[in-house]
Amino acid sequence: MKGNEAIAEAAIIAGCRHYFGYPITPQTEIAAYMAKRMPKIGGCFLQAESEIAAINMVYGVASTGHRVMTSSSSPGVSLKGEGLSYLAGADMPALIVNVQRGGPGLGGIQPSQSDYFQATKGGAHGDFHMIVLAPASVQEMADLTVKGFELADKYRMTSMILADGTMGQMMEPVSLDFDVKPAPEKPWATNGTNLEREHNITNSLFLSPEKLEEENFKRYERYKVIEENETMYEEYMMEDAEICVTAFGIASRVAKNAIDEARKQGIKVGLIRPITLWPFPVAPFKKAAEQVKGIISVELSMGQMIEDVRLASECKVPVTLCNRAGGMIPSPEQVLEAIISMNNGGAK
Amino acid sequence: MEYKRITLLCGHYGSGKTNIALNMAYEIKENYDNVAIADLDIVNPYFRTKDSAEELKEKGIRLIASEYAGTNVDIPALPQDMYSLTDDKTVKAVIDVGGDDRGALALGRISPKIMAENDYEAFLVINKYRPLTPDVASTLEVMAEIETAGSFKFTGIINNSNLGVQTTAEDVLNSLKYAEDVSKATGLPLICTSVNKTLFDELCGKIDNLFPLKLQKKIN
Numbered sequence: 001m002k003g004n005e006a007i008a009e010a011a012i013i014a015g016c017r018h019y020f021g022y023p024i025t026p027q028t029e030i031a032a033y034m035a036k037r038m039p040k041i042g043g044c045f046l047q048a049e050s051e052i053a054a055i056n057m058v059y060g061v062a063s064t065g066h067r068v069m070t071s072s073s074s075p076g077v078s079l080k081g082e083g084l085s086y087l088a089g090a091d092m093p094a095l096i097v098n099v100q101r102g103g104p105g106l107g108g109i110q111p112s113q114s115d116y117f118q119a120t121k122g123g124a125h126g127d128f129h130m131i132v133l134a135p136a137s138v139q140e141m142a143d144l145t146v147k148g149f150e151l152a153d154k155y156r157m158t159s160m161i162l163a164d165g166t167m168g169q170m171m172e173p174v175s176l177d178f179d180v181k182p183a184p185e186k187p188w189a190t191n192g193t194n195l196e197r198e199h200n201i202t203n204s205l206f207l208s209p210e211k212l213e214e215e216n217f218k219r220y221e222r223y224k225v226i227e228e229n230e231t232m233y234e235e236y237m238m239e240d241a242e243i244c245v246t247a248f249g250i251a252s253r254v255a256k257n258a259i260d261e262a263r264k265q266g267i268k269v270g271l272i273r274p275i276t277l278w279p280f281p282v283a284p285f286k287k288a289a290e291q292v293k294g295i296i297s298v299e300l301s302m303g304q305m306i307e308d309v310r311l312a313s314e315c316k317v318p319v320t321l322c323n324r325a326g327g328m329i330p331s332p333e334q335v336l337e338a339i340i341s342m343n344n345g346g347a348k
Numbered sequence: 349m350e351y352k353r354i355t356l357l358c359g360h361y362g363s364g365k366t367n368i369a370l371n372m373a374y375e376i377k378e379n380y381d382n383v384a385i386a387d388l389d390i391v392n393p394y395f396r397t398k399d400s401a402e403e404l405k406e407k408g409i410r411l412i413a414s415e416y417a418g419t420n421v422d423i424p425a426l427p428q429d430m431y432s433l434t435d436d437k438t439v440k441a442v443i444d445v446g447g448d449d450r451g452a453l454a455l456g457r458i459s460p461k462i463m464a465e466n467d468y469e470a471f472l473v474i475n476k477y478r479p480l481t482p483d484v485a486s487t488l489e490v491m492a493e494i495e496t497a498g499s500f501k502f503t504g505i506i507n508n509s510n511l512g513v514q515t516t517a518e519d520v521l522n523s524l525k526y527a528e529d530v531s532k533a534t535g536l537p538l539i540c541t542s543v544n545k546t547l548f549d550e551l552c553g554k555i556d557n558l559f560p561l562k563l564q565k566k567i568n
Contacts, residue, residue, distance in 0.1 A: 005480075036480060108420050172512060172514075
């Protein structure tokens with residue numbers, strides 16, 4: 001199935017019965033799929049009048065404790081910014097999908113990874129994070145959607161699937177055999193008091209600065225727990241690597257091809273593929289920095305993840321960028337060239 | 349295969365219509381001079397006939413596609429020379445219709461003329477391995493939606509059940525009962541089972557009317 005369809009079906013399997021969205025290429029298949037499936041399973045599909053309306057509908061359903069999602073692509077996610085911040089301020093669990101396209105502005109409709117900063121550094125105003133998951137196959141589009149809902153509920157926060165146009169459009173076989181953890185109890189949900197308790201309120205407005213500060217500190221304590229427990233990454237041929245390539249999503253597939261070719265040429269090179277972009281997998285880079293002579297960050301952007309790579313490797317080895325932007329994808333040959341160049345001492 | 353003047357290919361989106369359309373156009377061209385292929389898919393701007401424009405040109409097959417196809421301009425505009433398909437009766441055409449009822453809606457613009465001329469086949473392309481058409485009931489539902497949106501009736505079924513590059517001969521064999529059941533339920537003949545040509549030798553003799561496909565190159 002298509003990457004976008006895999007997200008939609010996995011969300012349904014994860015128990016999501018509420019989808020609100022607004023069409024934008026290259027993620028529209030998610031909405032189209034939900035429009036067909038939701039009415040048949042007693043769920044709610046609603047094409048909102050705008051991205052802002054859609055994200056606020058997500059806030060509404062999240063407040064009631066039900067699993068809920070929206071999806072969009074880059075410019076649409078920018079429009080949702082206010083809602084993302086409100087969800088964070090009210091500690092609401094929800095799943096947001098961003099099938100990225102080239103930017104800035106309206107940009108283009110071809111794949112990109114240039115919303116990395118937006119996704120991992122908050123995505124809107126205020127101190128907050130989202131858990132950001134970066135799939136690199138159609139199977140992972142499904143797997144991480146289920147995982148995204150589980151993490152969102154576990155930590156009362158928003159998860160984001162950060163995919164790109166390629167991941168959304170490509171077709172691969174998928175197994176949808178999931179053992180979904182049921183949603184935890186949500187005593188905070190505004191789902192009716194049944195005259196047995198006080199009213200619950202979900203809210204992101206705290207006029208007392210002391211109270212607002214306290215909420216922020218509490219939230220960041222939770223973020224520490226997530227950083228310690230939920231970081232995910234894949235290592236490929238890193239055991240004896242003298243050069244480290246790093247990439248996420250579609251770029252990691254290109255990088256793997258280049259690594260296989262470089263290995264054939266006798267170059268000891270491996271890959272670190274972050275799966276969670278926030279929390280960023282610091283540990284493998286820290287370790288790699290003691291082992292390799294340099295790191296190459298392969299990105300479909302002007303270089304965004306590279307900043308986290310430099311921080312994680314504590315600038316102990318040179319970190320170079322191998323990139324295309326604006327909807328273009330680096331070729332395996334381009335990545336191979338970067339690897340050969342670094343192997344020949346060409347790293348700056 | 350014998351071809352009528354117009355061959356329509358419709359189906360659930362992602363069922364493989366574009367690849368079949370291209371291969372049918374190539375086959376018609378072997379015995380007939382004036383051949384056109386029309387890409388009426390104005391819903392999905394990514395994977396489409398226009399990606400094969402060069403190969404079609406080499407073979408002398410006229411491509412009718414939206415001016416915006418492949419330009420990344422996300423505008424659902426129909427190709428202006430679409431009307432030549434029904435006005436020029438000397439052309440043999442394959443029409444690659446967009447997926448589902450949403451895609452077939454565009455066909456409604458010319459389907460009354462195609463029906464009136466009555467020299468056409470309309471094939472429903474089915475793929476058991478697509479998530480929304482895994483069984484007969486769901487396939488019939490999609491079929492009815494397409495017929496309503498496009499204002500036409502299907503005349504045959506093409507079984508294109510596949511799992512992309514990972515398709516095995518066994519996957520194809522396991523889809524035969526489904527295809528026959530769809531054929532029975534609709535009363536429409538099963539025209540052929542289309543497979544990647546790499547599987548053709550393995551399946552030859554095991555399936556009636558096997559149609560080998562040379563797959564369109566996907567864009568990187």
